[in-house]
Amino acid sequence: MGNENALMGQISVELPSISLKGIPDPWLDWIATNLARGCAAAELTAILVANGFESRLSARVVAELGRRPQADGPAPPPPAPVHSGVQANQARLSDRSVRVLARMERPQLLLLGGFLDPEECAELIALSAAKLARSTVVDPVTGGEDVVAGRSSSGTYFQVAENALVAVLDRRIAEFTGIPQNHGEGVQILHYGLGGEYRPHYDYFPESDPGSAAHLARGGQRVATLIIYLNAVEAGGETLFPNAGDFRAIPQTGQAVYFRNCDTGGRPDPASLHGGAPVLAGEKWIAVKWLRERPYVG
Ligand SMILES: O=C(O)CCC(=O)C(=O)O
Ligand SMILES: [Fe+2]
Incomplete structure (x- = not known):
């Protein structure tokens, strides 16, 4: 079947200029790492909210990071x-x-x-x-x-x-x-x-x-x-x-x-x-x- 890595490599993503202000850098790294591991956005948002971040901001930042190509992040899991x-x-x-x-x-x-x-x-x-x-x-x-x-x-x-x-x-x-x-x-x-x-x-x-x-x-x-x-x-x-x-x-x-x-x-x-x-x-x-x-x- 298709090679997902090759497929993902061909996708170009427009980066909207949404500010990530309001979430400290270590938390941004944590969100990016967990998105790259395949965690659900809703789950990450819920954890941010449980840690005192405002819910709409949390959901927006998680969605925004989810749209960014993760060239520097951990590689996606290899296909079966x-x-x-x-x-x-x-x-x-x-x-x-x-x-x-x-x-x-x-x-x-x-x-x-x-x-x-x-x-x-x-x-x-x-x-x-x-x-x-x-x-x-x-x-x-x-x-x-x-x-x-x-x-x-x-x-x-x-x-x-x-x-x-x-x-x-x-x-x-x-x-x-x-x-x-x-x-x-x-x-x-x-x-x-x-x-x-x-x-x-x-x-x-x-x-x-x-x-x-x-x-x-x-x-x-x-x-x-x-x-x-x-x-x-x-x-x-x-x-x-x-x-x-x-x-x-x-x-x-x-x-x-x-x-x-x-x-x-x-x-x-x-x-x-x-x-x-x-x-x-x-x-x-x-x-x-x-x-x-x-x-x-x-
Ligand atoms: O019922 C099926 O076997 C097909 C279901 C389907 O095509 C769908 O839910 O998109
Ligand atoms: Fe279908």
Whole structure:
């Protein structure tokens, strides 16, 4: 898969002239170091506030440092072996081996086994079941969130590292993808009932849509997507790729499909068109992680 270091090297960032006044230098170093380690902006802001700094100033300074290229800071974590051109059939992570079950070039895609344990899947479902709300899509013109017939799931979000299990999951995703944790949007848990579907769509924001600008300003493109299956669907519910020979990933507990929405130059890749096929029997639970080009400002 793409080499994140190369990708990050190509991104040029405009530095807005926001003053960092009000936060002493040692704290600025501490924020920069922890952002480079992949800590969530919200977590760092909360620590600053707990140490007596004003909350709006803290959030602004953390966001500002998150936008700066970190040429002098510690290097980002190396990408997992499967993505660095080595055709390994498993990724050895610090707490498990993730098996590669299938791979594809366009879009760049890996089907994965053992990304989550069945117990972890069950806990994510239990934590989400009580707080589901109807899913929305981005309005191409306004950039707002609309309820549409083509996305009939309900879902909920967890902030990065919101609880112990989500913290483990976010770390595992960063380690596997080689994309720093602070580039991730909060993990979404989605539930589809019988007949529920998400018609084919792109996860990237089309540059020609006026509504995309506001989203692109908050961390750039959604360069990659990870969909983790939290249960085995009895029939239907596959993640399908109409521009890739109608490839279909079948939901099986703990397995995942990881794909790039953009090429290594950060350009949207139309081959990444995908959808969730209607559930024909049973129900479908998934965890979805959208990964941005730059640190995500939620
Ligand atoms: O339900 C699926 O398998 C696909 C979900 C999806 O594409 C998304 O949430 O962006
Ligand atoms: Fe999607």
